[in-house]
Amino acid sequence: MNFLRSRAHNLIDQLSDDELETLWGVLEPLYCDLYMLRAIQTAKRAHNPGDTLTREEAIRLLPLLQSAPRTL
Numbered sequence: 001m002n003f004l005r006s007r008a009h010n011l012i013d014q015l016s017d018d019e020l021e022t023l024w025g026v027l028e029p030l031y032c033d034l035y036m037l038r039a040i041q042t043a044k045r046a047h048n049p050g051d052t053l054t055r056e057e058a059i060r061l062l063p064l065l066q067s068a069p070r071t072l
Helices: 002-013 017-046 055-067
Strands: none
């Protein structure tokens, strides 16, 4: 893995500022997608039966939650 990291650093060092800005525009959404994918995978591993509501249960509880006083 260090080899790939070294190659990536060398490539980045050779780019101009304009090229870096373009590269970041492409990499940022990919980075966010990877971050979200990891979070989803973690949540899937931590999910237990009964942790979520069915659609019908959620609809029944919605009026109760909307009328509850909101406090900070």
